[in-house]
Amino acid sequence: MTELNTLxxxxxxxxxxxxxxxxxxxxxxxxxxxxGADALGAFVHKTPEMALQQAQDADARIKTxxxxxxxxxxxxxxxxxxxxxxxxxxASGILNGFKPGYESTITSQLFDAGAVMLGKxxxxxxxxxxxxxxxxxxxxxxxxxxxDSGAKLTPGGSSGGSASAVSSxxxxxxxxxxxxGSIRQPAAFTGITGIxxxxxxxxxxxxxxxxxxxxxxxxxxxxxxxSAILLEAMCGHDPKDSTSADLPVPNFEAMLTGDIRGKTxxxxxxxxMDGMPDEIETLWAEGRKMLEDAGAKIVDISLPHTKYAxxxxxxxxxxxxxxxxxxxxxxxxxxxxxxxxxxGITEMYEKTRAEGFGAEVQRRVMIGTxxxxxxxxxxxxxxxxxxxxxxxxxxxxxxxxxVDAILTPATPSAAFALGKExxxxxxxxxxxxxxxxxxxxxxPGIALPTGxxxxxxxxxxxxxxxxxxxxxxxxxxYALESAAGFVxxxxxxx
Amino acid sequence: MSIDTDTAARVAKLARIKVEADAxxxxxxxxxxxxxxxxxxxxxxxxxxxxxVSVTPMRLKRRQDGVTxxxxxxxxxxxxxxxxEGFFAVPKVVE
Numbered sequence: 001m002t003e004l005n006t007l008x009x010x011x012x013x014x015x016x017x018x019x020x021x022x023x024x025x026x027x028x029x030x031x032x033x034x035x036g037a038d039a040l041g042a043f044v045h046k047t048p049e050m051a052l053q054q055a056q057d058a059d060a061r062i063k064t065x066x067x068x069x070x071x072x073x074x075x076x077x078x079x080x081x082x083x084x085x086x087x088x089x090x091a092s093g094i095l096n097g098f099k100p101g102y103e104s105t106i107t108s109q110l111f112d113a114g115a116v117m118l119g120k121x122x123x124x125x126x127x128x129x130x131x132x133x134x135x136x137x138x139x140x141x142x143x144x145x146x147x148d149s150g151a152k153l154t155p156g157g158s159s160g161g162s163a164s165a166v167s168s169x170x171x172x173x174x175x176x177x178x179x180x181g182s183i184r185q186p187a188a189f190t191g192i193t194g195i196x197x198x199x200x201x202x203x204x205x206x207x208x209x210x211x212x213x214x215x216x217x218x219x220x221x222x223x224x225x226x227s228a229i230l231l232e233a234m235c236g237h238d239p240k241d242s243t244s245a246d247l248p249v250p251n252f253e254a255m256l257t258g259d260i261r262g263k264t265x266x267x268x269x270x271x272x273m274d275g276m277p278d279e280i281e282t283l284w285a286e287g288r289k290m291l292e293d294a295g296a297k298i299v300d301i302s303l304p305h306t307k308y309a310x311x312x313x314x315x316x317x318x319x320x321x322x323x324x325x326x327x328x329x330x331x332x333x334x335x336x337x338x339x340x341x342x343x344g345i346t347e348m349y350e351k352t353r354a355e356g357f358g359a360e361v362q363r364r365v366m367i368g369t370x371x372x373x374x375x376x377x378x379x380x381x382x383x384x385x386x387x388x389x390x391x392x393x394x395x396x397x398x399x400x401x402x403v404d405a406i407l408t409p410a411t412p413s414a415a416f417a418l419g420k421e422x423x424x425x426x427x428x429x430x431x432x433x434x435x436x437x438x439x440x441x442x443x444p445g446i447a448l449p450t451g452x453x454x455x456x457x458x459x460x461x462x463x464x465x466x467x468x469x470x471x472x473x474x475x476x477x478y479a480l481e482s483a484a485g486f487v488x489x490x491x492x493x494x
Numbered sequence: 495m496s497i498d499t500d501t502a503a504r505v506a507k508l509a510r511i512k513v514e515a516d517a518x519x520x521x522x523x524x525x526x527x528x529x530x531x532x533x534x535x536x537x538x539x540x541x542x543x544x545x546x547v548s549v550t551p552m553r554l555k556r557r558q559d560g561v562t563x564x565x566x567x568x569x570x571x572x573x574x575x576x577x578x579e580g581f582f583a584v585p586k587v588v589e
Contacts, residue, residue: 097573098573099572099573100573101566101569101570101572101573198550199549199550200550200552213548213549239555239557242554242555243548243550243552245550245552246555305538307534308534308535308537308538310531311531311532311533311534311535312535314528314531314532315532315535322509326510329510330575331574331575331582331584332570332573332574332582333573333574333575334573334575335575336575336576339585343585344585344586344587345584345585345586345587346510347512347585348584348585349510350507350510350511350512351512353509353510353511353512354511354512354513357511362509362511363524363528365509365511366502366505366506366509366511366521366525367525367528367529369505369508369509370497370505370525370529371532373505373508380532380535382545383535383536383538383540384532384535385545385546385547386538386540386543386544386545386546387535387538387540388545388546388549389543389544389545389546390538390540390543392546392549424527425524425527425528426527426528426531429531440549441549442549442550467550
């Protein structure tokens with residue numbers, strides 16, 4: 001028998017329904033795997049008692065025959081999601097000790113469906129980072145390594161803990177969130193699948209806000225089918241999120257036919273970056289060939305404003321973050337600095353925020369403050385929002401030409417070493433060069449593994465779909481996954 | 495556009511983040527690097543382009559005006575660093 005923690009959601013669901021396995025057994029297997037995996041830094045708050053209680057409840061429910069797909073499935077939850085009575089810190093010191101008195105809409109939906117929470121997962125502080133190195137908990141580590149060298153690689157970020165946990169089989173699946181690539185880049189770095197749905201598909205209520213016009217939650221799973229299953233459970237209209245779309249949620253799994261004959265796939269020329277490694281170029285060409293062989297029509301397209309997506313993002317996201325993070329002031333929750341004699345409320349704010357926020361968060365809050373400040377609002381913030389309009393129009397134009405999905409690399413490189421000296425913050429920002437356009441345009445995007453580089457590390461491709469057409473996008477990804485036949489797993493060293 | 499230490503200090507003040515004086519030159523340098531990157535946006539012709547307000551055009555939903563939540567004083571205060579007599583407590587604000 002396969003070790004239970006290595007199962008996919010679809011396999012576990014079928015085994016649970018047949019009575020071949022119980023949720024308690026699945027959960028125990030994951031808890032044991034988690035206990036032995038502290039070196040990965042993936043789970044930062046473990047909730048074994050809660051998990052076993054949920055698993056028992058799920059087993060009872062499965063016996064009655066009323067079991068949604070996620071019933072009894074043990075999973076990890078990114079620390080950005082507020083979970084009732086369980087530490088929810090967004091990997092920040094400023095939320096030290098914070099235990100929400102409420103449950104995020106997405107985790108509520110998952111728990112209502114019978115899913116089991118094993119614990120909270122590591123991430124970059126407030127989801128700001130691309131290597132999971134800005135976390136107050138310390139780094140999450142990629143289970144993939146370069147040969148047997150001891151050098152630790154990043155699992156990517158910001159959903160680095162989620163990626164590490166799913167890739168190393170500590171859980172069957174995990175939730176992630178994606179503001180500029182935070183689901184898709186770590187998925188690509190760890191050889192797993194992750195989808196960011198259309199903006200508005202998943203409720204943002206109860207998810208710690210970073211940049212509200214860009215943030216979306218999504219699944220991080222072992223394959224495309226599992227992403228379809230978990231995405232359906234996470235989606236849905238929520239009156240508590242005014243940007244949540246009141247649209248029916250289709251059965252995404254039922255749309256996985258693998259038939260993409262007659263679909264038109266666009267290859268954007270602007271995604272061929274100077275200095276891109278040959279391996280990424282080759283991977284991309286192979287993906288193009290696979291989709292063509294599966295019967296899709298491949299067309300070269302142009303998304304002319306691609307180059308300006310990252311600069312626009314680094315105005316809009318910090319601006320929204322500076323506003324959203326104003327709430328961390330040491331009054332209502334989390335950390336408050338110890339005050340000196342005579343300190344007033346301004347000193348309390350300034351000291352609390354200096355102590356509670358890490359360097360990258362401080363940097364982005366201050367950049368956001370600057371671009372919104374009097375005299376610069378038009379030059380930076382309004383200009384960036386105009387460029388965002390143009391970036392979205394680029395996509396609208398190619399969709400109007402009949403393109404169904406767009407194929408691009410997911411990342412400009414394979415996973416890099418943790419602790420790699422990054423003196424220039426802009427260099428780290430370039431990790432999101434292929435993913436950030438999708439957030440700015442509010443589109444669905446999926447990353448999936450399609451090959452290994454010469455050093456044996458996973459590489460991923462990204463497919464971008466039309467708004468609200470996640471089902472069609474997942475089906476194209478499913479066809480690509482079937483053709484690529486990626487089955488490699490990291491060998492256990494932790 | 496170049497940011498000097500005075501501007502960096504002003505931004506830190508606006509953001510309510512304490513930055514020691516000796517850290518200001520490095521902070522100003524970081525701002526300049528990031529803003530230099532952002533300057534690329536000046537190459538784009540944005541004449542007549544509307545700034546994006548909402549990525550998905552949608553009308554905000556309306557609902558009946560009514561009380562939907564409340565009476566949770568204990569829960570609201572439960573995570574406060576300092577609360578007294580049912581209130582959040584902070585250092586003295588007015589003399």
